[in-house]
Amino acid sequence: MGQLVDGIWHDEWYDTKSTGGAFKRDTSRFRNWVTADGAAGPTGQGGFKAQTGRYHLYVSLACPWAHRTLIFRALKGLTPHIDVSTVHPDMMSDGWSFDTDFPGATGDTLFGSAFLRDIYLRSEPECSGRVTVPILWDKQTDQIVSNESADIIRMFNSAFNDLTGNDDDNYPATLRDRIDALNDRIYDTVNNGVYKSGFATSQKAYDEAVHPLFDSLDWIEGILSENRYLAGDRITEADWRLFTTAARFDPVYHTHFKCNRAWLREYPNLWGWTRELYQWPGVAQTVDFAHIVRHYHYSHPTINPNRIIPINPVIDWDKPHGRGG
Ligand SMILES: N[C@@H](CCC(=O)N[C@@H](CS)C(=O)NCC(=O)O)C(=O)O
Numbered sequence: 158m159g160q161l162v163d164g165i166w167h168d169e170w171y172d173t174k175s176t177g178g179a180f181k182r183d184t185s186r187f188r189n190w191v192t193a194d195g196a197a198g199p200t201g202q203g204g205f206k207a208q209t210g211r212y213h214l215y216v217s218l219a220c221p222w223a224h225r226t227l228i229f230r231a232l233k234g235l236t237p238h239i240d241v242s243t244v245h246p247d248m249m250s251d252g253w254s255f256d257t258d259f260p261g262a263t264g265d266t267l268f269g270s271a272f273l274r275d276i277y278l279r280s281e282p283e284c285s286g287r288v289t290v291p292i293l294w295d296k297q298t299d300q301i302v303s304n305e306s307a308d309i310i311r312m313f314n315s316a317f318n319d320l321t322g323n324d325d326d327n328y329p330a331t332l333r334d335r336i337d338a339l340n341d342r343i344y345d346t347v348n349n350g351v352y353k354s355g356f357a358t359s360q361k362a363y364d365e366a367v368h369p370l371f372d373s374l375d376w377i378e379g380i381l382s383e384n385r386y387l388a389g390d391r392i393t394e395a396d397w398r399l400f401t402t403a404a405r406f407d408p409v410y411h412t413h414f415k416c417n418r419a420w421l422r423e424y425p426n427l428w429g430w431t432r433e434l435y436q437w438p439g440v441a442q443t444v445d446f447a448h449i450v451r452h453y454h455y456s457h458p459t460i461n462p463n464r465i466i467p468i469n470p471v472i473d474w475d476k477p478h479g480r481g482g
Contacts, residue, residue: 158456159252164283166274168250170459171356178359179366180352185305186286191293191312193319198312205295205302207316209238212302213267214309215276215292217244217253218445219452221348221401222306223291228397229313231439234321242266244273244290246452252288261445267296277301307340310394327394335388339395346373348402355414355460363415371418374427381426385481396434403431404444408469409453413460422472433478441474 159168171180190198195206214230216223230239244253245262253273255265270276274288280301293302293309303309311328318324328336346369353366377399380387387395402410406421422428435441454466 158248159250160287161274161277161284163285164278166251173356173358173362176362178357178362180356180362182349182352183287185289185303185308186284187280187292187301187304188308189302190308191302191316193316198308200308201303204298207320208297209320210240211295211297212239213294213296214239214241215244215265215273215290215294216241217246217248217290217452218261218443218448219246220290221405222289224401224404224443225306225398226291226293226309226313227443228401228440229310229327231443232325232327232397232437233313233317234323235313235317238317238320240266246448246455248452248456253290259448259451261448267294307344307398310397314394327392327397329391329393332388332391332393336393336395339387340398342373343377343395343399346370347377347399351402351406351410351414351416354416355410355457358459367416367418370416374419374421374424378424378427381430386430392434392437396430400431400434400440403427404435405449405453407472408446408450412467413453413457420470429478429480432474432476433480435474436478444474 158170159166173180189201189205191205191207191212192198193207195204197203214226216227230236242265243261243263245256245259251272255270255272256262257264268275268279273290276292276294277284277288279299289304291306291309292304295302314327350366350370350373354363354370357363357366384390386392387399403421406416410416411420421431435444450466450469454461455464
């Protein structure tokens with residue numbers, strides 16, 4: 158675990174001393190957009206036209222943010238158009254590595270690099286900041302397009318439609334206000350809330366994260382008791398963004414990150430909804446519990462210094478979800 162400062166790797170854990178024990182997530186650095194015609198997107202530079210084979214995705218199968226991009230790649234028929242390299246689940250003193258001695262860790266299939274930071278340095282030799290997955294890489298101009306998963310799933314949702322013929326819309330214009338409001342609360346208190354709880358190094362910071370997390374799970378349970386999906390009767394981006402956290406909740410966050418007021422599977426509607434999304438065509442193939450369980454317990458020495466992988470509950474992900482009847 159570490160970060161780049163002016164192109165030099167520094168091996169250091171998250172700084173929580175300056176924030177009273179609270180984990181603060183950095184904003185992502187590369188914010189360009191692939192668009193259908195190559196025009197600039199909402200942020201960054203233009204010049205990234207949607208083309209088959211041009212872009213490459215770097216992911217960790219453990220990471221909930223990278224997982225979103227794999228789900229959108231599957232749902233939107235992008236698998237033949239965008240290839241993928243998968244890092245090793247153990248994130249050690251050199252950060253994410255391209256070691257291949259774990260099933261499903263592919264190495265860097267583009268350049269054969271040793272570490273994920275080599276991809277950042279290839280794009281920007283004097284780069285500063287955290288070395289995170291996912292990364293969307295442009296083979297044509299040899300640079301990172303984006304390292305922000307929220308943006309990458311929006312690009313995947315629409316930019317490649319002419320190539321794939323898939324116009325399923327997970328961010329429909331009529332529901333955008335609703336989706337944005339859901340995303341705001343769920344990002345802060347749930348997707349990031351589990352990390353804020355788990356990485357807190359003071360009681361106060363933990364308390365300030367874990368109570369809003371469970372308040373939000375109660376609120377979500379209420380929504381899902383009256384609606385099939387978060388924004389109503391159709392599935393949207395808001396559901397997929399929550400799903401990757403929900404899938405990791407009982408295997409990891411409940412125990413490892415001390416999010417243990419309840420198990421996710423104690424919320425009947427949220428648990429049924431999570432299984433429905435897991436069982437959605439193409440999605441189970443993007444979920445890898447071996448990477449998920451291994452990564453968190455192995456890579457956070459401040460939380461789990463002996464790297465013992467817990468036994469974990471046996472969860473029947475394929476049990477009929479009972480939603481929508
Ligand atoms: N805002 C980013 C966050 C990505 C992120 O934090 N990824 C984690 C893995 S779950 C990571 O690579 N962390 C490495 C680090 O912080 O050094 C996104 O959503 O794309």
